[in-house]
Amino acid sequence: MNRKQLIEKYIEFFKSKDHAEIKNSSLIPENDPTVLFTTAGMHPLVPFLSGESHPQGKRLVDVQRCIRTGDIDEVGDTVHHTLFEMLGNWSLGDYFKKETIQFSFEFLTKVLEIPTERLAVTVFKGDSDAPKDEESSQIWQELGIPKERIAFLGKKDNWWGPAGNTGPCGPDTEIFYWKPNDTLTPEKFDTSNDDWVEIWNDVFMQYNKDKDGKYNEAKQKNIDTGMGVERTIAILNNFEDNYQTDIWQPLIKQIEKLSDKYYKGNEREMRIIADHIKATTFIIADGAVPSNTEQGYVLRRLIRRAIRFAKDLGIPQDADVTTPLVKEILEIYDDYDILQNNKQKIIDELNKEEDKFEKTLEKGLRIFNKHSDQNIDGKTSFLLFQSYGFPIEMTIELAKEKGIEVDEEGFKKEFEQHQKLSQTASAGKFKSGLADNSEQTTKLHTACHLLNQALREVLNDKEIFQKGSNITPERLRFDFNFDRKLTDEEKKAIEDLVNKKIQENIPVELEELSIDEAKQKGAQGIFDSKYGDKVKVYSIGNFSKEICAGPHIKNTSELGTFKIKKEQSSGSGVRRIKAVLE
Ligand code: SER
Numbered sequence: 001m002n003r004k005q006l007i008e009k010y011i012e013f014f015k016s017k018d019h020a021e022i023k024n025s026s027l028i029p030e031n032d033p034t035v036l037f038t039t040a041g042m043h044p045l046v047p048f049l050s051g052e053s054h055p056q057g058k059r060l061v062d063v064q065r066c067i068r069t070g071d072i073d074e075v076g077d078t079v080h081h082t083l084f085e086m087l088g089n090w091s092l093g094d095y096f097k098k099e100t101i102q103f104s105f106e107f108l109t110k111v112l113e114i115p116t117e118r119l120a121v122t123v124f125k126g127d128s129d130a131p132k133d134e135e136s137s138q139i140w141q142e143l144g145i146p147k148e149r150i151a152f153l154g155k156k157d158n159w160w161g162p163a164g165n166t167g168p169c170g171p172d173t174e175i176f177y178w179k180p181n182d183t184l185t186p187e188k189f190d191t192s193n194d195d196w197v198e199i200w201n202d203v204f205m206q207y208n209k210d211k212d213g214k215y216n217e218a219k220q221k222n223i224d225t226g227m228g229v230e231r232t233i234a235i236l237n238n239f240e241d242n243y244q245t246d247i248w249q250p251l252i253k254q255i256e257k258l259s260d261k262y263y264k265g266n267e268r269e270m271r272i273i274a275d276h277i278k279a280t281t282f283i284i285a286d287g288a289v290p291s292n293t294e295q296g297y298v299l300r301r302l303i304r305r306a307i308r309f310a311k312d313l314g315i316p317q318d319a320d321v322t323t324p325l326v327k328e329i330l331e332i333y334d335d336y337d338i339l340q341n342n343k344q345k346i347i348d349e350l351n352k353e354e355d356k357f358e359k360t361l362e363k364g365l366r367i368f369n370k371h372s373d374q375n376i377d378g379k380t381s382f383l384l385f386q387s388y389g390f391p392i393e394m395t396i397e398l399a400k401e402k403g404i405e406v407d408e409e410g411f412k413k414e415f416e417q418h419q420k421l422s423q424t425a426s427a428g429k430f431k432s433g434l435a436d437n438s439e440q441t442t443k444l445h446t447a448c449h450l451l452n453q454a455l456r457e458v459l460n461d462k463e464i465f466q467k468g469s470n471i472t473p474e475r476l477r478f479d480f481n482f483d484r485k486l487t488d489e490e491k492k493a494i495e496d497l498v499n500k501k502i503q504e505n506i507p508v509e510l511e512e513l514s515i516d517e518a519k520q521k522g523a524q525g526i527f528d529s530k531y532g533d534k535v536k537v538y539s540i541g542n543f544s545k546e547i548c549a550g551p552h553i554k555n556t557s558e559l560g561t562f563k564i565k566k567e568q569s570s571g572s573g574v575r576r577i578k579a580v581l582e
Helices: 004-016 043-049 070-073 098-111 135-141 229-236 249-259 268-287 294-312 321-333 337-341 341-371 376-390 390-404 408-418 423-430 440-460 486-501 515-520
Strands: 060-066 083-092 119-124 152-155 167-180 196-209 215-230 466-471 476-481 507-515 534-540 542-546 560-569 574-581
Touching: 004 060, 004 083, 004 098, 004 229, 043 060, 043 083, 043 167, 043 215, 060 229, 060 268, 083 098, 083 229, 083 268, 098 135, 098 167, 098 196, 098 215, 119 135, 135 152, 167 215, 196 229, 215 229, 249 268, 249 294, 249 321, 268 294, 268 321, 268 337, 268 341, 294 341, 294 390, 321 337, 321 341, 337 341, 341 376, 341 390, 376 390, 376 408, 390 408, 440 466, 440 476, 440 486, 440 534, 440 542, 440 560, 440 574, 486 560, 507 515, 515 534
Parallel strands: 119 152
Antiparallel strands: 060 083, 083 215, 119 167, 167 196, 196 215, 466 476, 476 574, 507 534, 534 542, 560 574
């Protein structure tokens, strides 16, 4: 069975159980400013899992492309991928445990004809937030899974969500498959044995995590399941290595050709290159471009890591690594219009980044090697970052390969000293984005503070807070809590107020205060220990006072004219403004 057949069988099966097929979403979440990527099929469904009614009903099914940045370091083994496709079915307050376990079991054993003998499951063992899941264990046993093949595990393993910081979540039951073809399935399920591979996860979304970290019983009990396409295809074809399947082989063959080496003996490098170029192809198609912030930074990190491994494999520097791989990817995934429609853009962006990095990679590696007789200090890792374009994760990986360490704290300090720590970093997303601090983005950062305060004044609501922001040299994007569309008059009044403040030539002042002092002075921002003892508080006259890592301009007169380009919804109760300085 191949990828397309598996997807078709899954959708058809759940349609036969009265599920409606829904359209899949972009990898870049439109409605959740707290995460960079869509990480699961349930992600775009959060509003409906939280109680909003879905226009297509209470039973849904789809296949969703997902990115998990947490797994990037695992890529290189036989089962982990940065980008993967997830098959999922949902019950929005409709069926619950019994039916979903029965559906999963029926699909696996009847439609895919997987022998029950090769299956094992885990269920939640219970803790102070939720009880032990005896019910699921019972249902599995009734279906024929013996007790020895059912393991009870804690939150770390048998709990899913929320996808962001708050929202629907709950205990789950995970289904595992015994992969080795040459040994009998052990009678007892040993969860620490990697030969058992997780293929499907049924989540019982019966809790809601609130912002204080409390799990509250949800009004609506949902089912959220996710099955990995790549893994399932591999086991259905008796491959112990996912990369042996037809969704990877054309890429591996290309890499063999480019490097003039065999897959055997070079598996890790070839898997990483194939995986990363596939992930970046999809991310670019979904709208991101390489940069130093947010999704763009992940993209940059993935492309550069692939290029580094291409060099390790001996692929000549002047060879175009990315274009032939993109062409294969577009053939494999010819059912994705988004890829086909963005073909040239994908190739151009990848080529640009490949060319850029190839210019500095070799020199950077020389510098790295020169310093690698001991641990890499903050100055060297920052130099590699700043002048040779080495993402910090790459320096850490190179160091690990040599058995040495990188002074990550030292790197962060260097970074701050160079006034490079952006709002992104201050929002706790250091790992996912090192900000660009060009003059234009610095101006837009300051404009965000003015906008934040202008919103509160014009809308006359002191409870308006920033819910997320994203700044590129072209524009700012600002998310805030508010429950309706702004009127044209309101937008105009907000623009006018920001522009008035710009014209008042107000100096932007920086103070370093303790969190308590900052609070007392009425500064806005996230009062979180992650800021350390002292926080930076930026004031714009009496108008605005915010905790922020900066950097900011010195005087509002430097900003030009502020203009709102767009105002739209960004999830329930959250609005999004895109604005520019002209
Ligand atoms: N959300 C769950 C997961 O990602 C099930 O889809 O595993």
